[in-house]
Amino acid sequence: MRVIWILAKTTFKEVIRDRILYALLLFALMLIGLSLALGQLSFAEQERITFNFGLSAIHLASVVLSIFIGSTLVFKEIDKRTILTILVRPLTRTQFVLGKALGLTLLILTMILGLSSVLALVLWGLGVKIPLVYVVILLGLFGESLVLLGLTLLLAMVLRPILVVCVTGGLFLIGHWQGSLNYFAEKDPAGALPYIAAITRYGLPNLERLNWKDLVLYQQDIVWFDKISDLGYGVAWALFCVSVAALLFKRKDVS
Amino acid sequence: MPLLTVERLKKSYRRGLFGQTTTVLNDLNFTVQSGSITGFLGANGAGKTTTMRCILDLDFADEGEVRFFGSKLDLAAKAKIGFLPEHPYFYRHLSGVEFLEFYANLSRAWKPGVLRDRIQYLLKRVDLEFAQHRQLASYSKGMLQKIGVAQALIHEPELVILDEPMSGLDPDGRFAISEIIRDISKGGQTVFFSTHLLHDTEKICNELVMIRAGKQVFQGRIDLLLRADNAPFELLWHGGGQAKTEVLPSEAELQVRLSKILSEGGAIVEIRRAKVSLEEVFVRLAMRESET
Numbered sequence: 001m002r003v004i005w006i007l008a009k010t011t012f013k014e015v016i017r018d019r020i021l022y023a024l025l026l027f028a029l030m031l032i033g034l035s036l037a038l039g040q041l042s043f044a045e046q047e048r049i050t051f052n053f054g055l056s057a058i059h060l061a062s063v064v065l066s067i068f069i070g071s072t073l074v075f076k077e078i079d080k081r082t083i084l085t086i087l088v089r090p091l092t093r094t095q096f097v098l099g100k101a102l103g104l105t106l107l108i109l110t111m112i113l114g115l116s117s118v119l120a121l122v123l124w125g126l127g128v129k130i131p132l133v134y135v136v137i138l139l140g141l142f143g144e145s146l147v148l149l150g151l152t153l154l155l156a157m158v159l160r161p162i163l164v165v166c167v168t169g170g171l172f173l174i175g176h177w178q179g180s181l182n183y184f185a186e187k188d189p190a191g192a193l194p195y196i197a198a199i200t201r202y203g204l205p206n207l208e209r210l211n212w213k214d215l216v217l218y219q220q221d222i223v224w225f226d227k228i229s230d231l232g233y234g235v236a237w238a239l240f241c242v243s244v245a246a247l248l249f250k251r252k253d254v255s
Numbered sequence: 256m257p258l259l260t261v262e263r264l265k266k267s268y269r270r271g272l273f274g275q276t277t278t279v280l281n282d283l284n285f286t287v288q289s290g291s292i293t294g295f296l297g298a299n300g301a302g303k304t305t306t307m308r309c310i311l312d313l314d315f316a317d318e319g320e321v322r323f324f325g326s327k328l329d330l331a332a333k334a335k336i337g338f339l340p341e342h343p344y345f346y347r348h349l350s351g352v353e354f355l356e357f358y359a360n361l362s363r364a365w366k367p368g369v370l371r372d373r374i375q376y377l378l379k380r381v382d383l384e385f386a387q388h389r390q391l392a393s394y395s396k397g398m399l400q401k402i403g404v405a406q407a408l409i410h411e412p413e414l415v416i417l418d419e420p421m422s423g424l425d426p427d428g429r430f431a432i433s434e435i436i437r438d439i440s441k442g443g444q445t446v447f448f449s450t451h452l453l454h455d456t457e458k459i460c461n462e463l464v465m466i467r468a469g470k471q472v473f474q475g476r477i478d479l480l481l482r483a484d485n486a487p488f489e490l491l492w493h494g495g496g497q498a499k500t501e502v503l504p505s506e507a508e509l510q511v512r513l514s515k516i517l518s519e520g521g522a523i524v525e526i527r528r529a530k531v532s533l534e535e536v537f538v539r540l541a542m543r544e545s546e547t
Contacts, residue, residue: 006360010346017348084340085406088311089361090330253314255305 003091007099012106015069021107024061028115031057036122047128048216054119055137055213062112062145063172069107070152071164073100078254087254097246101153108145112138133215136222140212143234147205148172150241157248174200175207205237257286258414258445259310264319266302266309266469279305280316280469287414287447287462292440294460294477295449296537302469303449304341307418311338323414334362337407341419341449343399347392351383351402354391355409362410377405381435397428404435415439417448421455433459457481457533465540472540477533486531494521502529 015021035053039046074097077083087096116138120130151171155164174181178200185197209230214220264283269276279302287293297303308314310321312328323332345354355374378384381401386394394402400420407415420436421429429452436459439446450456456463456477463480465473473480488503494516503509509526516523 002363003361006357010349010357013353014346014348080344081340081342082344082346084308084313085338085343085345085358085403086361087313088333088336088338089358090334090363091361092330251315253308255308255314 003095004099004102007086007091007096008102008106011073011100011103012110015104015107016110021065021069021111024064025111025115028057028061029118031060032115032119032122035119036126039126047123047126050122050126051119051128051134051216052213054122055141055216058112058115058119058138059141059144061115062108062141063148065108065111066104066145066148067152067165067168067172069104070149071156071161071168073104073153074156074249075161075164083254093249094246097153097242097249101149101242101245104149105146108149109142112142112145131216133212133222136227137212137215139227139231140210143231144207144210146238147175147207147210147234147241150238150245151205154241154245154248157245157252171204172207175205176211178204178206179208205234210234256289258289258324259287259447260320260322261285261306261310262320264306264309264321265317266305266314267317278469280309280319283319283466283469283471285464285471285474287445287464289445290440290443291462292436292446292460293448293462293464294456295447295464295466296453296456297449297451297466299451301451301466303451303466304418305469306466307338307340307416307449311336311416334410335413337410337412337415339400339403339407339415339417339420341422343403345391345399345403345406348390350390351378351387351394354402355405358406359409373409377408380438381405382431397424397431400424400428400432401435404432408439412444414445414447417446419450420448421450421452429455453533453537465537467540480536481531481533482528486529489525489527489529490523491525491527492516492521492523494519498524 032054035050035057038053039050074083077086077100083096087093116134120134123130148168152164152168155167159167178197181193181197181200185193188194210233212227212230215222262284264280265278266280267276267278283302283306295303295306305314309316309319310328321328324335326332346357349357352374355377356370359370359373374387375384378387381404383398383401383405386398391399391402404417404420407417417436420432424432433455436446436448460477463473463475463477464471488506488509490501490503490509490512492499492501501512503512513523
C-alpha cells in the first residue's frame with residue numbers, strides 16, 4: 001500500500017505542475033463566470049441557470065481530465081521511458097497501475113472540490129443557500145469520472161492515446177444515451193436495435209445512473225439507497241476496468 | 256560467484272499487426288561476476304538494450320532463463336539492483352531532491368533523517384549539489400545522466416546496470432560518468448554496463464561480454480582478450496654486428512625463427528608481444544562471426 005501511495009503522490013504532483021491542467025482549470029472557471037453572466041440575462045431563473053451551468057462546467061472539466069490525462073497516463077510513462085526506472089524497483093506492475101490510478105483519482109477529486117468551491121462562492125455571492133443536493137450531484141460527477149478513468153486506463157493498455165480518447169468519448173456518449181437507446185429498442189422490437197441495446201446495457205457502463213442533476217431540475221427528494229447503489233455501480237465499474245488494465249499490463253512489453 | 260546469469264535468451268519482435276518478425280536475441284548466454292566492471296559491448300542494433308530490458312523483465316523474453324543472485328528476478332532481487340536506461344527521461348516537474356526521494360522511497364531504502372544525508376552525499380558525488388532544488392526540466396543532458404546514475408545508486412544496490420551511460424555525452428560528461436563507475440566499483444559494487452564506445456570500455460572494464468546479432472561472441476577478462484588474441488610478436492635480436500627487429504604473427508613462427516637465430520650464433524635481446532586495441536579485436540571477432 002505504501003508503494004501505491006508513493007506512486008499516487010508523485011503522479012498527483014507531476015500532473016498538478018503541468019500547464020495543460022491549468023488551461024483546463026481556466027476554461028472551467030471561465031464557464032462558471034459565464035454561468036453568472038447568463039444567469040443575469042434571465043428574469044426569474046438566475047439561480048437555477050447559474051447552478052446548472054456551473055455544474056456543467058465542473059462536469060465537463062472532470063470528464064476531459066479523466067479522458068485526456070487518463071489516456072496518456074501510462075502511455076507517456078512508456079513513451080518517455082520514465083517507467084523503466086520505476087518498474088525495476090521492488091514493486092509489482094499491479095502496484096504501478098494502482099498508484100497511477102489513485103494519483104489521478106486524487107487529482108480529479110481535488111479539481112472537483114476546487115471548482116465546486118468556486119461555484120459555491122458564486123452562489124453564496126448571489127445569496128443562494130447551498131443545498132445538500134449540490135454535494136450529492138458532485139458525488140455523482142466524481143463517480144462518473146472514476147468510471148471514465150477506469151475505461152481510459154483499460155483502453156490505454158491496447159490502444160494509442162488518440163484512439164483511447166475517441167473510443168472513450170464514444171463510450172461516454174453511449175453511456176449517457178442508454179435510456180434513449182432502450183426507448184427506441186422497445187419501439188422497434190423486430191430490428192437489430194434491441195440486441196444493440198442489450199449489449200450496451202450489459203456490456204457498457206450506464207453513466208446516466210450517476211447523472212443526478214435532475215434532483216435540482218425536478219426538485220426531487222434524495223433517495224439515499226438509490227444514490228448509494230448507483231455510486232457503488234460506478235465504483236464497481238471503475239474497479240473492474242482498473243483490474244483488467246492491471247492484468248493486461250502484467251505481461252506487456254514496455255519498449 | 257555470478258551475480259547475473261543469462262542462459263539461452265531469445266527475443267523476437269513483430270513490427271505492426273501483420274509485420275515481419277525480427278529476431279533480436281538468439282540464444283544469448285553470459286554471466287556477470289561479483290565485484291567486476293563488466294562491459295556489454297556490441298554494435299548499434301546488436302541487441303544490447305533489448306538484453307537489458309529482457310533481463311529486467313521490462314520486456315518479456317520468448318525463451319531462456321535469467322537469474323540474479325542465484326534466483327529469479329523477484330522483489331528481493333530488485334531491491335539489490337540499480338538501473339539507468341539509455342537516454343533517460345525522468346519526471347520533469349520534480350526537483351533533484353524530490354526525484355531522489357521518490358526512488359529511495361520506492362526502494363524502501365532509508366529512514367527520513369538518514370535519507371536526507373544519503374541524498375546530499377549522492378548529489379555531491381555526482382556534482383549536482385548546486386541544482387538540487389531545480390526542476391529536472393531545466394537540467395542539461397549531462398546533468399540528467401548524472402542524476403540518473405544517482406537514482407540508480409540511491410538504495411546502495413549490489414549490482415548496478417547502466418545502459419549506454421556515456422552515449423551522447425561530451426568528453427567532460429563521459430569522463431565524469433567513467434569516474435563514477437570506477438568509484439562504484441571501488442565501493443565493492445558490481446557494475447554491468449552496455450556501450451558501443453570501445454575506448455571507454457577498454458579504459459574502465461575488467462570483464463567483457465561482446466555480442467553480435469543477438470549472440471555472444473566473447474565473454475571473459477578484457478586484459479586476456481587484448482593480450483592473447485593473436486597479437487603479433489616483436490623480436491629484437493643481435494647478429495653480425497647489427498641490431499635487428501622483426502614482427503612475427505604467431506608463436507609457432509616465433510619458435511622457428513628463434514631456433515634459427517640461435518643456431519646461427521645470434522643473440523636475442525627482447526621479445527615483446529604487441530598489445531592489440533579493443534577495436535581491432537572487436538572487428539576481428541565480428542568478422543569471424545559473420546563468416547561462420
